[in-house]
Amino acid sequence: MTDPAFTDDRLLDGRVALRQSADGYRAAIDPVLLAAAIPASARNALELGCGAGAASLCALARLPDLHIVGLERDAGTAELARFNAEANRMAARFAAEIGDVRSFAKTGFDLAFANPPYLPAERAHAAPNAARASANVESEATLADWIAAALRAVAPRGHVLFVQRADRLDDLLAGLHGHAGEIVVFPLWPKTGASAKRILVRARKGIATPLRLAAGLVLHEADGRYTDAADAVLRGRSALALDAPARV
Numbered sequence: 001m002t003d004p005a006f007t008d009d010r011l012l013d014g015r016v017a018l019r020q021s022a023d024g025y026r027a028a029i030d031p032v033l034l035a036a037a038i039p040a041s042a043r044n045a046l047e048l049g050c051g052a053g054a055a056s057l058c059a060l061a062r063l064p065d066l067h068i069v070g071l072e073r074d075a076g077t078a079e080l081a082r083f084n085a086e087a088n089r090m091a092a093r094f095a096a097e098i099g100d101v102r103s104f105a106k107t108g109f110d111l112a113f114a115n116p117p118y119l120p121a122e123r124a125h126a127a128p129n130a131a132r133a134s135a136n137v138e139s140e141a142t143l144a145d146w147i148a149a150a151l152r153a154v155a156p157r158g159h160v161l162f163v164q165r166a167d168r169l170d171d172l173l174a175g176l177h178g179h180a181g182e183i184v185v186f187p188l189w190p191k192t193g194a195s196a197k198r199i200l201v202r203a204r205k206g207i208a209t210p211l212r213l214a215a216g217l218v219l220h221e222a223d224g225r226y227t228d229a230a231d232a233v234l235r236g237r238s239a240l241a242l243d244a245p246a247r248v
Contacts, residue, residue, distance in 0.1 A: 006080075011054060012236030015061050017087050019080060020052045029234060030198065031055035031115055033188065033217075034163040035062065036233045037200050037240040038113060042066055046153050048101050048114040048146060049073075053081035053094065055115060060090045062236060070096045071104055101141050101149040112150035113161040116143055118168070143168065147175030156206045166196045173211075176201075182209040184242045187216035202242055214242050 009018045011032055020026055031051075035058035038045070043065055047056045050070025060066055072078040078096040085094040120142065143164075150160040160180060164172055169185065176183060180203035187196035196216065217240065219230045232238035 011058055012061055012234075015236055016054075016057045017084065018052060018054055018057065019084055019087070020054075021080075025051060027052065027054035029219075030163050032058050032234055033198075033200065033240065034113060034115055034161065035059040036238070037161060037163075037186065037202065037242055038063065038066070038111060039159060039202075040239070042111040042159070044109050045069070045111040045113065046071065046106070046109045046150075048104075048112060048149055048153075049116060050081050050096060051077055051115075053084040053096070055113070056081070056094055057084060057088055057090060058236070059113075060093055061088070062239065067093045068095075069106070069109075070094060071099050071101065072096055073098065073100050102145050104149055104153065107153055108155050109153050109158060110155060111159045111161065112153045114146055114150060115163050116146040118165045143171050144175050147172065151176075151179050151205055154205050158205050159202060160205065161200065161202045163198060163200050166199045169199055169201070172199075172201050176203050180205050181207040181211075183211040184214050185211065186214040186240065186242050189216055189218045191220045191222060192218055200240070200242065 005022055006019050007022050009020060011018055018027060031054040035055045038059050040063060042063065045066060045068045047068055047070045050056055050072045053070060056068045056070050060068060070081055072081060075098050078098050081096040085091045154160060162172060182204040184202045186200040188198040189196050217230055218227050221227055226234065233240060
């Protein structure tokens with residue numbers, strides 16, 4: 001019998017099954033795009049704030065040699081992520097742990113990635129649903145805490161990767177300054193000619209290479225349809241090329 005508290009959905013053109021809360025936080029395209037930006041060289045990764053596992057499972061579907069630890073502060077959501085890993089036959093490569101990004105102590109990962117809450121509390125009108133609010137609005141852990149946790153977790157020269165609102169780019173760069181380089185800013189353009197609302201930012205711990213602006217991805221055509229490039233990524237047929245230079 002179907003539990004009305006959850007919905008059973010599909011990502012990557014049906015390749016990934018995702019059970020998620022019917023009225024709490026629900027995965028949209030951001031975790032799929034985050035997963036598509038994970039370097040193919042990654043083997044041992046940490047997802048901070050894994051939720052029900054959308055980003056991790058999409059990454060595991062694309063990269064068969066990847067193993068992921070997902071950190072989630074809510075025990076019920078962590079259990080849901082474990083359920084989803086089992087349902088997708090990925091439990092051997094995914095482990096959900098309960099904990100807070102500020103106190104997580106494991107290190108040595110070659111990649112840490114996250115879809116942190118987008119808004120600081122003073123700029124947000126929190127949703128009445130507590131789970132949805134905690135996914136979108138910072139609580140005790142600020143964006144600076146998420147960045148610091150990712151940097152602590154990775155080995156020297158390891159990658160950190162975030163999807164975030166474009167208007168928080170300055171906060172991301174401030175958190176990375178002095179700790180990481182080889183920074184790539186990858187804009188996600190809603191449509192041609194529109195300002196980016198989301199960005200992907202990737203960096204490497206302890207590297208001094210200068211920042212680079214990538215070409216980014218245009219998500220929608222003028223009529224609202226996904227562009228061919230975006231559709232290929234969302235269906236799992238293509239990864240995101242963060243190393244491509246910006247067009248001028």
